[in-house]
Amino acid sequence: QKEVEQNSGPLSVPEGAIASLNCTYSDRGSQSFFWYRQYSGKSPELIMSIYSNGDKEDGRFTAQLNKASQYVSLLIRDSQPSDSATYLCAAANSGYSTLTFGKGTMLLVSP
Amino acid sequence: GAGVSQSPSNKVTEKGKDVELRCDPISGHTALYWYRQSLGQGLEFLIYFQGNSAPDKSGLPSDRFSAERTGGSVSTLTIQRTQQEDSAVYLCASTPDRVYGYTFGSGTRLTVV
Numbered sequence: 001q002k003e004v005e006q007n008s009g010p011l012s013v014p015e016g017a018i019a020s021l022n023c024t025y026s027d028r029g030s031q032s033f034f035w036y037r038q039y040s041g042k043s044p045e046l047i048m049s050i051y052s053n054g055d056k057e058d059g060r061f062t063a064q065l066n067k068a069s070q071y072v073s074l075l076i077r078d079s080q081p082s083d084s085a086t087y088l089c090a091a092a093n094s095g096y097s098t099l100t101f102g103k104g105t106m107l108l109v110s111p
Numbered sequence: 112g113a114g115v116s117q118s119p120s121n122k123v124t125e126k127g128k129d130v131e132l133r134c135d136p137i138s139g140h141t142a143l144y145w146y147r148q149s150l151g152q153g154l155e156f157l158i159y160f161q162g163n164s165a166p167d168k169s170g171l172p173s174d175r176f177s178a179e180r181t182g183g184s185v186s187t188l189t190i191q192r193t194q195q196e197d198s199a200v201y202l203c204a205s206t207p208d209r210v211y212g213y214t215f216g217s218g219t220r221l222t223v224v
Contacts, residue, residue: 034213043202043216043218044202044213045215046212046213049211049212097166097167099144
């Protein structure tokens with residue numbers, strides 16, 4: 001069974017700090033990975049995608065992928081209280097048709 | 112439309128009744144997905160449409176659940192003889208083609224009493 005594992009948290013960081021969110025996946029055939037942010041009571045919104053080993057930066061967000069270790073991470077620099085949300089990691093299946101989601105990590109950024 | 116539209120936004124139904132949930136994807140998006148999210152749980156895949164066909168419906172939890180898509184656009188998820196364990200937020204998502212990062216609708220919160 002294909003799985004995506006995340007620590008449920010909460011991960012608490014002070015405003016201005018770096019938040020590090022981690023994810024592992026079981027399907028070695030997965031090639032595409034996504035991070036979604038979900039505010040309480042809202043639907044998930046896509047914030048980052050990554051397809052190749054290494055780092056991908058977009059503003060305050062950096063996604064990291066290590067396919068050998070089957071590990072994906074998301075770094076949020078200069079964390080803001082508005083970043084407080086649940087972050088969902090997702091992996092595309094080998095056939096590129098569906099995403100398997102982790103249960104999410106709750107991030108709390110304190111002012 | 113500008114985004115993925117789902118209706119109704121909230122639905123309360125009695126156990127044993129049938130319900131229909133509707134999803135109107137972003138115009139031109141060929142792939143459409145249904146997921147559900149129970150309280151404190153992750154997103155559970157239900158079914159995937161490419162055009163009007165459903166190449167993957169492996170996530171439908173029982174034969175009480177069915178879905179269709181017509182005209183390569185609107186999709187309806189039907190739950191027959193609802194049970195309390197069907198209570199969840201049902202999310203629809205669409206993409207231009209296969210998986211390039213879903214755009215989710217705002218969901219339908221289903222409560223079975």
